[in-house]
Amino acid sequence: MEPLRELAKEKLKDKKVIAIMSAKGGVGKSVISALISLSLPSDVTLIDLDIHTMAIAKLFGVENVPLEVSKEGIEPVKIRNVNLISLAGIVRDRYVILPGRNQSNVMKELIAYSSIKGKYVVFDLPPGLGDEILVLEELSDFKPIVVTTPSKVSLKVVKYLLDYLNERKKKALVVVNMSYFTCNDQRVNLFGNYNGDVNLPIDPNL
Amino acid sequence: MEPLRELAKEKLKDKKVIAIMSAKGGVGKSVISALISLSLPSDVTLIDLDIHTMAIAKLFGVENVPLEVSKEGIEPVKIRNVNLISLAGIVRDRYVILPGRNQSNVMKELIAYSSIKGKYVVFDLPPGLGDEILVLEELSDFKPIVVTTPSKVSLKVVKYLLDYLNERKKKALVVVNMSYFTCNDQRVNLFGNYNGDVNLPIDPNL
Amino acid sequence: MHEWSIAYSVVKTLTENFNKKISKVTLVIPLFSFLDIEILKEAFNELKKENPIVENAELEVKIQEPTFRCRNCNREFKFSDIQQQVGEVKNSYGEEYPLHLMPELLPAFIKCPYCGSHDIEAIGQEIYIEKVEEYGAVERVS
Amino acid sequence: MHEWSIAYSVVKTLTENFNKKISKVTLVIPLFSFLDIEILKEAFNELKKENPIVENAELEVKIQEPTFRCRNCNREFKFSDIQQQVGEVKNSYGEEYPLHLMPELLPAFIKCPYCGSHDIEAIGQEIYIEKVEEYGAVERVS
Numbered sequence: 001m002e003p004l005r006e007l008a009k010e011k012l013k014d015k016k017v018i019a020i021m022s023a024k025g026g027v028g029k030s031v032i033s034a035l036i037s038l039s040l041p042s043d044v045t046l047i048d049l050d051i052h053t054m055a056i057a058k059l060f061g062v063e064n065v066p067l068e069v070s071k072e073g074i075e076p077v078k079i080r081n082v083n084l085i086s087l088a089g090i091v092r093d094r095y096v097i098l099p100g101r102n103q104s105n106v107m108k109e110l111i112a113y114s115s116i117k118g119k120y121v122v123f124d125l126p127p128g129l130g131d132e133i134l135v136l137e138e139l140s141d142f143k144p145i146v147v148t149t150p151s152k153v154s155l156k157v158v159k160y161l162l163d164y165l166n167e168r169k170k171k172a173l174v175v176v177n178m179s180y181f182t183c184n185d186q187r188v189n190l191f192g193n194y195n196g197d198v199n200l201p202i203d204p205n206l
Numbered sequence: 207m208e209p210l211r212e213l214a215k216e217k218l219k220d221k222k223v224i225a226i227m228s229a230k231g232g233v234g235k236s237v238i239s240a241l242i243s244l245s246l247p248s249d250v251t252l253i254d255l256d257i258h259t260m261a262i263a264k265l266f267g268v269e270n271v272p273l274e275v276s277k278e279g280i281e282p283v284k285i286r287n288v289n290l291i292s293l294a295g296i297v298r299d300r301y302v303i304l305p306g307r308n309q310s311n312v313m314k315e316l317i318a319y320s321s322i323k324g325k326y327v328v329f330d331l332p333p334g335l336g337d338e339i340l341v342l343e344e345l346s347d348f349k350p351i352v353v354t355t356p357s358k359v360s361l362k363v364v365k366y367l368l369d370y371l372n373e374r375k376k377k378a379l380v381v382v383n384m385s386y387f388t389c390n391d392q393r394v395n396l397f398g399n400y401n402g403d404v405n406l407p408i409d410p411n412l
Numbered sequence: 413m414h415e416w417s418i419a420y421s422v423v424k425t426l427t428e429n430f431n432k433k434i435s436k437v438t439l440v441i442p443l444f445s446f447l448d449i450e451i452l453k454e455a456f457n458e459l460k461k462e463n464p465i466v467e468n469a470e471l472e473v474k475i476q477e478p479t480f481r482c483r484n485c486n487r488e489f490k491f492s493d494i495q496q497q498v499g500e501v502k503n504s505y506g507e508e509y510p511l512h513l514m515p516e517l518l519p520a521f522i523k524c525p526y527c528g529s530h531d532i533e534a535i536g537q538e539i540y541i542e543k544v545e546e547y548g549a550v551e552r553v554s
Numbered sequence: 555m556h557e558w559s560i561a562y563s564v565v566k567t568l569t570e571n572f573n574k575k576i577s578k579v580t581l582v583i584p585l586f587s588f589l590d591i592e593i594l595k596e597a598f599n600e601l602k603k604e605n606p607i608v609e610n611a612e613l614e615v616k617i618q619e620p621t622f623r624c625r626n627c628n629r630e631f632k633f634s635d636i637q638q639q640v641g642e643v644k645n646s647y648g649e650e651y652p653l654h655l656m657p658e659l660l661p662a663f664i665k666c667p668y669c670g671s672h673d674i675e676a677i678g679q680e681i682y683i684e685k686v687e688e689y690g691a692v693e694r695v696s
């Protein structure tokens with residue numbers, strides 16, 4: 001009997017869960033997770049499951065904000081409508097090197113022991129096809145948003161992820177990020193050519 | 207007593223081992239692994255430890271070449287001076303979804319059961335600060351090459367990796383990839399500003 | 413304060429998995445999370461009021477001392493061998509320190525006393541319910 | 555052919571860890587890797603000639619049938635419950651199929667028969683040396 005697992009499931013029950021994923025790294029998952037969260041119409045909890053890079057706290061400029069703990073759990077950092085839960089607040093400014101066998105329980109601990117507010121939960125996933133997906137499948141019925149760049153390597157890897165999601169009967173929204181760059185009113189396809197459900201340009205002001 | 211571990215160590219003994227790493231994804235580790243391998247003066251074995259994306263086989267255009275097995279082990283695919291060892295040849299064209307607890311042994315199996323040729327071994331690592339580094343430390347005295355882009359998130363995450371490598375008394379060469387783009391003879395810093403030991407531009411013809 | 417989350421996880425686990433009223437539950441926790449047993453019991457006694465299945469349940473807490481094994485050099489060691497490291501982490505962070513909140517983070521903070529690797533496996537670091545007694549029966553649960 | 559690599563790993567492990575001549579070694583392998591025992595022994599008898607410590611060693615092979623547990627729905631199952639899946643993977647790839655070469659890849663290819671998840675834990679899938687007998691002594695090694 002696993003109290004950790006039961007509590008993590010309980011925390012996600014009755015929530016609308018969205019997972020921003022891609023097996024490939026550096027495609028813009030964290031950037032898109034932040035943008036989607038900020039654009040939701042009500043309070044949202046954004047959970048950074050990329051336990052090694054913890055990029056979201058940096059994107060929001062809160063990586064040195066120490067956490068508080070209440071009777072409800074680890075309290076998130078609030079930025080506008082976004083309640084951010086990140087390992088960055090727990091470990092503060094230092095590396096997290098972790099064997100694979102600990103990963104899924106660290107993710108469960110982050111979910112179970114945090115105070116999750118609002119109706120929406122957005123998960124920013126690390127690259128890979130591993131524990132992050134398996135844990136989310138165990139704990140909730142999430143909606144997947146798959147992010148890719150137009151490069152052939154990234155598209156191939158995303159195809160693997162979509163194959164897997166189809167097998168698990170999950171329909172994904174595909175976002176193609178960094179699909180083009182506007183250079184002197186001319187469109188340059190730096191990383192290749194592909195069309196998704198949503199296509200985003202390269203923005204140097206990001 | 208672990209025959210797998212002993213054989214993996216044996217395979218890397220007396221080799222010059224180079225590990226291309228970054229805790230962040232999409233910074234160009236696979237591209238740089240390929241370039242470094244092709245530029246070495248003699249035969250090299252290039253091992254793709256990114257078990258989820260298997261990008262190297264795609265970069266070299268050999269993802270559908272089936273493997274052969276000899277008495278010496280799983281035979282690599284030869285491209286010029288590069289002997290490529292990749293999970294892609296073993297699983298062929300399909301996804302690899304794997305719990306974290308299996309990762310380190312899959313990596314050890316890939317190293318132990320392959321025929322490793324030449325004096326140099328180059329490892330292309332996945333993003334993260336986990337099993338890939340811990341396994342390499344267990345099995346060999348490798349030279350680290352750390353890859354980053356100039357973005358602040360990537361630099362922060364690379365700092366964590368450099369902190370860890372310093373703690374383990376390993377001096378890393380830092381490669382800053384996609385450091386600039388030449389647009390009508392003008393240098394555009396799409397992803398920020400930073401100088402490493404080596405600085406590489408964005409090349410749309412890659 | 414984290415003790416309240418642990419107590420809540422126990423209450424939730426019991427109410428999700430049992431139909432009969434429970435008289436006693438035995439919870440095992442690892443030594444290095446330094447949970448405050450008094451606060452844990454106080455929180456449990458408060459939270460158990462929410463559900464008839466557990467409203468009369470007594471909480472017994474056992475503290476388990478894990479053993480450790482380095483997957484780099486294969487040596488085994490005890491908590492006493494890393495006690496100083498744990499103390500330094502505690503002093504650095506304060507009461508709600510990372511291993512208090514998330515025991516599975518142990519390898520991120522603790523190095524093998526012999527070779528310095530973070531590839532440490534702890535046997536017995538999980539928080540689990542060892543035993544549940546229902547009114548009128550004894551049930552052993554793993 | 556992969557059997558040669560397994561035999562080589564046994565020879566290397568013994569020569570790295572023992573000083574006395576070895577009379578017998580017991581190797582445990584998982585059922586689903588379908589290693590050919592005859593080829594394995596033939597390879598061992600050839601490769602053992604390289605080192606005096608093992609040149610007279612006999613290889614005993616035990617086939618272990620792992621048990622499985624799904625970490626998604628928590629059910630346990632046996633090899634017979636996944637035998638058809640394993641057969642399909644074998645037919646798809648041929649003799650040197652992925653689980654023959656790399657048993658740790660099992661979760662990538664096999665799904666829980668109850669809920670379809672790949673989060674499967676196999677207990678007893680590792681290839682290990684269970685026992686080594688030296689001339690003049692009996693030694694049990696884990």
Ligand SMILES: Nc1ncnc2c1ncn2[C@@H]1O[C@H](COP(=O)(O)OP(=O)(O)O)[C@@H](O)[C@H]1O
Pocket residue numbers: 022024025026027028029030031032055177178200201202203204206231232357358359360397
């Ligand atoms: N549309 C975009 N235009 C410009 N830069 C982008 C864009 N999307 C992402 N980036 C940059 O690319 C890098 C990788 O983005 P990130 O969201 O961290 O990817 P992932 O989470 O997939 O690893 C970051 O430096 C980020 O600022």
Ligand SMILES: Nc1ncnc2c1ncn2[C@@H]1O[C@H](COP(=O)(O)OP(=O)(O)O)[C@@H](O)[C@H]1O
Pocket residue numbers: 025026151152153154191228230231232233234235236237238261383384406407408409410412
């Ligand atoms: N210098 C460069 N110029 C243009 N594109 C690049 C450059 N380096 C890498 N890329 C592209 O960026 C993407 C990520 O590169 P990759 O080597 O796969 O990164 P990683 O291995 O770190 O995930 C790929 O599509 C690759 O083709």
Ligand SMILES: [Mg+2]
Pocket residue numbers: 025026050053126127230231333
């Ligand atoms: Mg990433």
Ligand SMILES: [Mg+2]
Pocket residue numbers: 029030031050053055124125126
């Ligand atoms: Mg990210």
Ligand SMILES: [Mg+2]
Pocket residue numbers: 024025127231232256259332333
């Ligand atoms: Mg990558």
Ligand SMILES: [Mg+2]
Pocket residue numbers: 235236237256259261330331332
């Ligand atoms: Mg790569």
Ligand code: NI
Pocket residue numbers: 413414415507508512
């Ligand atoms: Ni506390």
Ligand code: NI
Pocket residue numbers: 555556557649650654
């Ligand atoms: Ni074979």
Ligand SMILES: [Zn+2]
Pocket residue numbers: 482483484485486487524525526527528529
């Ligand atoms: Zn050690």
Ligand SMILES: [Zn+2]
Pocket residue numbers: 624625626627628629666667668669670671
């Ligand atoms: Zn199942």
